[in-house]
Amino acid sequence: MKIREVALKKLIYGSIGGSAVFLFALLLSFTVFAGRILDTSLTRGLGNLRERLGADIAVVPKGSETGYQGILLSGEPVECSMDRSLEDELRSMDGIEEVTPVIYLASLNASCCSVPIQIIGYDPETDFVTSPWISEDYSLQLGNGDLIAGANIALDGNNTLTFFGRTYDVKARLNRTGTGMDKSVYVTFDVMEQMIADAREKGIEFGDGSDAGITDRYVSAFLIRVEDGADADVIAGRISRNSLVSVVQSKNMISSVTDGIGIISKILTIITWIMEIIVTLVTAILSVFRVNARRKEWAVLRMMGASESWILRLILLENIIMSCAGAVLGIILASLAVFPFSVNVADAIGLPYYGPGLPGIIKVSLLSILITLISGALPGIIAGAKAGKTDCYVLMRDGEN
Amino acid sequence: MSIESVNITKEYERRGKTFRAVDDVSISIPRGKITVVTGNSGSGKSTLLNILAGMIVPENGTVHIDDVELPCLKNKERDKIRGEKIGIVPQVQSLIGGLTVRENIKLQQSFSGGAADEERLAFYIKDLGIEDLMDVFPSSLSGGEMKRAAVVRAISGDHDYIFADEPTGELDPENASRIMDAFRKQADEGKGILLITHDSHVEERADILYRMENGHLTEEKVG
Amino acid sequence: MKNKILAVITAVLGLLAAIGPRTIFPVCSAAEMKMKCYYTANAEIAVGIIAALVGIAIILIDKNKVKLALSAVQAILGLVIILIPTAIIGVCGSPMMHCVSSTKPALIVIGALDIVISVILALLTLRDISVENKSR
Numbered sequence: 001m002k003i004r005e006v007a008l009k010k011l012i013y014g015s016i017g018g019s020a021v022f023l024f025a026l027l028l029s030f031t032v033f034a035g036r037i038l039d040t041s042l043t044r045g046l047g048n049l050r051e052r053l054g055a056d057i058a059v060v061p062k063g064s065e066t067g068y069q070g071i072l073l074s075g076e077p078v079e080c081s082m083d084r085s086l087e088d089e090l091r092s093m094d095g096i097e098e099v100t101p102v103i104y105l106a107s108l109n110a111s112c113c114s115v116p117i118q119i120i121g122y123d124p125e126t127d128f129v130t131s132p133w134i135s136e137d138y139s140l141q142l143g144n145g146d147l148i149a150g151a152n153i154a155l156d157g158n159n160t161l162t163f164f165g166r167t168y169d170v171k172a173r174l175n176r177t178g179t180g181m182d183k184s185v186y187v188t189f190d191v192m193e194q195m196i197a198d199a200r201e202k203g204i205e206f207g208d209g210s211d212a213g214i215t216d217r218y219v220s221a222f223l224i225r226v227e228d229g230a231d232a233d234v235i236a237g238r239i240s241r242n243s244l245v246s247v248v249q250s251k252n253m254i255s256s257v258t259d260g261i262g263i264i265s266k267i268l269t270i271i272t273w274i275m276e277i278i279v280t281l282v283t284a285i286l287s288v289f290r291v292n293a294r295r296k297e298w299a300v301l302r303m304m305g306a307s308e309s310w311i312l313r314l315i316l317l318e319n320i321i322m323s324c325a326g327a328v329l330g331i332i333l334a335s336l337a338v339f340p341f342s343v344n345v346a347d348a349i350g351l352p353y354y355g356p357g358l359p360g361i362i363k364v365s366l367l368s369i370l371i372t373l374i375s376g377a378l379p380g381i382i383a384g385a386k387a388g389k390t391d392c393y394v395l396m397r398d399g400e401n
Numbered sequence: 402m403s404i405e406s407v408n409i410t411k412e413y414e415r416r417g418k419t420f421r422a423v424d425d426v427s428i429s430i431p432r433g434k435i436t437v438v439t440g441n442s443g444s445g446k447s448t449l450l451n452i453l454a455g456m457i458v459p460e461n462g463t464v465h466i467d468d469v470e471l472p473c474l475k476n477k478e479r480d481k482i483r484g485e486k487i488g489i490v491p492q493v494q495s496l497i498g499g500l501t502v503r504e505n506i507k508l509q510q511s512f513s514g515g516a517a518d519e520e521r522l523a524f525y526i527k528d529l530g531i532e533d534l535m536d537v538f539p540s541s542l543s544g545g546e547m548k549r550a551a552v553v554r555a556i557s558g559d560h561d562y563i564f565a566d567e568p569t570g571e572l573d574p575e576n577a578s579r580i581m582d583a584f585r586k587q588a589d590e591g592k593g594i595l596l597i598t599h600d601s602h603v604e605e606r607a608d609i610l611y612r613m614e615n616g617h618l619t620e621e622k623v624g
Numbered sequence: 625m626k627n628k629i630l631a632v633i634t635a636v637l638g639l640l641a642a643i644g645p646r647t648i649f650p651v652c653s654a655a656e657m658k659m660k661c662y663y664t665a666n667a668e669i670a671v672g673i674i675a676a677l678v679g680i681a682i683i684l685i686d687k688n689k690v691k692l693a694l695s696a697v698q699a700i701l702g703l704v705i706i707l708i709p710t711a712i713i714g715v716c717g718s719p720m721m722h723c724v725s726s727t728k729p730a731l732i733v734i735g736a737l738d739i740v741i742s743v744i745l746a747l748l749t750l751r752d753i754s755v756e757n758k759s760r
Contacts, residue, residue, distance in 0.1 A: 001508045006500070012751055013538065013758075014499020019626075154717035296494040302456065303491055305484020305512030305558075307477050329740070336736050340729030501758055541759040 003310065007317040016294065018322040020286050025326025025372045026333070028279040033334040033368040035268040040360055041342070042261045045178040045352030049073075050254055052177055054129035055100075055223035056232050058248045059090065059239055065246045067104075068221060069253055074350045075150075075180030077106035077118040081206055081218045082244060090222055093238065095230030100126040103192050104220040105199065105206065107163050107185075117153065118184040119163065121192030121215065129223050130186050134172045148186040151176035161185065164198035178346070178354025189215045260351060276375055284379035287319060291387040298390040308388030315384035316377060323376025327369045334368075402467045403593060404430040404453055404562060409462030411448055422448040423459065424616035430562065432593040435584055437607035439598055444613045446597045447492070450564055453595065454487050455479040467561070484512040488555030490565035495551030496539040502550045503535040506557045513558030521590075525553050529583055545576040552580055562593040569600045581606050627691070627752075628683050630745045634698050635679025637738045641705045641731060642672025649726040652716060661715040661723035667708045668731065675701040675738065682745070688753045695746035702738030705731055 010016055049072065060068045060080065067078035081103075090099045103121035122130050134148060147161065147168045155161060159170045168191065176182055187195065193215050196206045206218065226232050236247045291298075298311055338345070339355070346353035356364070411423040422445040430436050430453065438446050451457045453464060455471045464471040466486055471479060483489075488509070496505050510516040526532055529549040539547060548568065555563055563584065569577035581603065588594050588608070596603055604610060610621045645651050645668050651661035675698060682694045709715050709731050715723040 001504065001511045006508065009504065010497075010499040012499075013755060016499070297497060300491055300494055300497065302480065303454070303483075303489040304509050304554075305480060307480040309477070332736075332740060336733045340732045343725045344729075536758055538755065538758050 003313055003317060007314055007321060010314075011318060011321060016290060016318070018290070018318060021283050021319060021322045021376060022326040024279045024282055024286075025323040025376055026330040027326075028275050028375055029327040029330025029368045029372040030334045030337075031275045032272055032371050033331050033364055034338050035272050036364040036367060037334070037338050037356065037361070038345070039265050039268050040356045040364065041178070041346075041353045042264060042349070042351055044354040044356065045346075046254070046257055046261055048177045048354050049179050049257065049352045052133060052179065052181060053250045053254070054132070054225070056226045056250050057224040057236055057239070058250070059086070059222040059224065059245050060220070060248060062244055062246045064221075065248050068248055070180070071104065071118055071120075071184070072180050072253070073257065073352060074347065075118060075183030077116050078104050078220075079106050079204075079206070080104060080220050082220070084215075084217050084219045086242070086245065087219075087222060090224065090239070093235065095227050095235050096224055097227040097230075098126065098128050098225040100128060100223050101219040102129075102221050102223060103189070103196075103206075103215060103218075105192065105195060105204075118180070119192070119195060120184050120186050121189050121195075121220075122186055124188050128225060130174070133174050133177075133181075146171040146188060147191060148172045148174060150174050150182045150184045150186075152182040153185060163195055164202055166194065166198055176354075177352070179352040257351060264349075272371075276371060279372075280375040280378055283319070283323075283376055284382060287315070287379040287383035288386060291315060291383040294387075295390050298387045302390065308385075311388040311390075312381065312384030315387055316380035319376040319380030319383075320373060323372050324369065326376075327372035330372070331365050331368055402432055402561070404464070404466050404595075406453060406464045407462055409449075409452055409459040409464065411445075411452060411457060411459045421445075421616045423452060426462075426613075426616070426618045428453075428611065428618060430593045430595050431609075432561065433588055433591050434608040435588050435594040435596065435606065436609045436611070437596045437598060437604055438611045438613055438618070439604050440613035441599060445616045446613050447566055449613065449618075450566055450595065450597050454489060454564055455483045484558070485514055486560055487562045487564055488513075488558050488560040490548070490551045490555045490563070490568055492566040492570065496542075496547060496554070498539055501536050501538055502531060502542075502554075505539070505550070506554050509554050509558045513560060515559045517557050517559040522553075522557055525556055525583060525586075528586075529553055529579055544571050545573065548572060549576065549580065552583055556583070556587060560592070562595065563587055564595045564597075566597045567600075568596060569598065569603055574602070577602060627745060627748055630741050630748075631679050631682035633679075634682070634738055634741050634745070635676045637734050637741070638672045638675025638677075638679055638701070640672070641675060641734045641738075642669045644668070644672075644730055644734070645727050649722075649730040651723040651727050652721055659716055659723075660713055661709075661721075661727065664709045664713045664715055664723070664731075665727075667713055668705065671701060671704050671708065675705070688749050688756065692746055692749045692753065695742050695749060699739050699742035699746070702735045702742060705735030705738060707735075 011018060053072070058068055061082040064078065064080040067080060070076035071078055084101060087099060087101060090096060100123055105119040105121065106116050107119055124131070130148070147170050149155065149161065149170050151174055153161070155170050160167050161170055162168070174181060174186070196214055199206065206214065226235055232249060232251070236249055239245065240247045301311060342353065342355055407427045409423055409426050410421060412419050412421050426449060428449070438449065440446050448457065452459050455464070455466070458472050466482060469482060471482070474482065496502065497508065500508065516522070526535070529552060531546065531550050531553060534542060534546055534550060542550065552565070552568065555565070565584070568580055572580070577600070584594050584596065585606065598604070607623055610623050612619050612621050645665035651665045652659055654662045678694055678698050678701065682691055682698070685691060685694070709728045715728050
């Protein structure tokens, strides 16, 4: 009889109580899988953020720095305004390559969604931040009057959206990023002017409250790309001498997000290691207990002719099977916890979150299984070696012969 | 061809004192005969059986199985020889749980590296009345049924020798008799049978009889 | 004992599927108009209650063969719980509405757990049947 068969039959029909090993393996695998997926998603989200930022420097009204970062990280809608006259001064500064103005408006209630979303007005002529990321599904020539939706925005029937009572055609989509951009809608300035007017009727003020040409006079922010070789810090310092504005440097924003993710990453890794050690120890104790409880069985097996290594392999196999089963179930349960709720997780953390694709998931699954197997195999070897050394005195004690 | 042991001694510690379970024992287990070792509890009979089976290594003396000296071998090799040459009926817990009787037999045969003749095995299965129990788990067997199944299992490996420790313990006379009949048939087929017992009915059917007391062995007249 | 605990869990899951979409992870309110998610919630009430009853039946009934059949039914019910918000009826379109971000994932998880546990229950029952055959 193959040793594999014996191990399986004993696990299924023999009452050898391996369920604790199974449960602990499940716990370990769950922790490793969920932790790795979380970590990977955060890292990938960060990567996307880095790619998509486009601008090196953002100039925003004084006090609106956190709001600006919120747009990118979590899509929290923001509204602010400042005088557009600063634009000429910025364009003429040394070291600045491109400047583009943007306008931020928060929708009241859009037809699509039960929460307010960010409307971002951009100037198609000077824009270098949004246009690169338009999905190729909609490779129409975009011009004034068009509306671009982020990946998470659901459209109404005929690819339209309604804001402040007016319906607009959605001409394009942005690719998914895992950042706040997914929850935003992008419009050109002329559309924005219409929206601002509509918004005022609903009681929302922008700029100085006047109508015509408002976007010529007021914007929410300037996005700046510096020339190659220019020192962004110096330029930022020069701009911030203007007391009405604040400056946000992308690299600072990225580094603070990176730090945040770094801390989370470390915590997850530590938790994983602790779990591995605990589970291995507990499994070892349980395995040795089980082996001791079955001493008579080992003695009989040796009498039948089983060698020490055969017995070791049997116990090792029992542990491996139990650990494997626990590992697989742990992965399934962890998947249920992590994937369906990824949107909620991302919101709760407030950091960019972009889940791994199938190859990434397979890698994490294999890692989880491997780590869990080790936690079961090591104790299996130790306990198995012990069992193999059982001598026949065990059988004699009861009969005292 | 036989199992020969010369001057074997085995000591072990109990409550701080060393004492000799087996004291300078020489015994021969010839093929084709039933050898019985009898004696009271604690006399060292089981230890002797285990030494002869290669499960315990004695401090002194030699054990040969068909001219192969046992204690010289490494553990693995001793296990292999035991698996091939000796079928053992242990005193307690004789079948592996979670495996049916049939599977227990298959397992024994895989350790022995060979199987008894199918027809002969079928004969013993019928003779010892376990045909209906072949696909049953040990946990549902009575004491008598388990012992009979264990005997069949010991026979199934086509061994040259059969050892049994208290083969009739806790059995009613009818079951005991069936088992002894089976051993007799095995002896007639040329196997060497060693039985450890303190059942007088077993003593009566011995070809060779020894008595063990406090580790010492003496041969007795059979009759 | 193990089987009874598992069966209780499936019953609880059924209950969650039934009342969840109206309480713990609610669908969008039907104040202005009844959207798809409203009907999903209604359907889940029905399926969830059936699943809960099946779970209770598994606890109370002794015959293994019947338990096995009921476990299979329970697994199918779990599948239905998943399919209602994803394929059969559906929920609202936008990823930012409650029914999409909370209710749908919750029902998927509940349904999947139901399937997993029912399968385990079925396997354990199969083993019991096999042991029954090999005893007297």
